[in-house]
Amino acid sequence: MKYPIRNLVYEKIRESETLTDSELLNSLSKGGVDLTEADISKTLMDLEIYGLIRVTWLTKEKKRIELRPSIKGS
Secondary structure (H helix, E strand, C coil): CCCCHHHHHHHHHHHHCEEEHHHHHHHHHHCCCCCCHHHHHHHHHHHHHCCCEEEEECCCCCEEEEECHHHHCC
16 A cells, blocks of 8 residues: 555654754655655645644755644644
């Protein structure tokens, strides 16, 4: 059974609660999931629209990804 990419990305974010986009890509590639930056960006946007995560820019090239505060306790 193939697990949806959105769920894989969300599980990696939940494990660490806060990480950067490059850390997320490295974590996913270690788990055998190879995604492009465009795929990650679209998935992160979907998760942000659903209200599960928050994405902020640290620098021009780097994003910080964190769980929404209300989700951490669940």
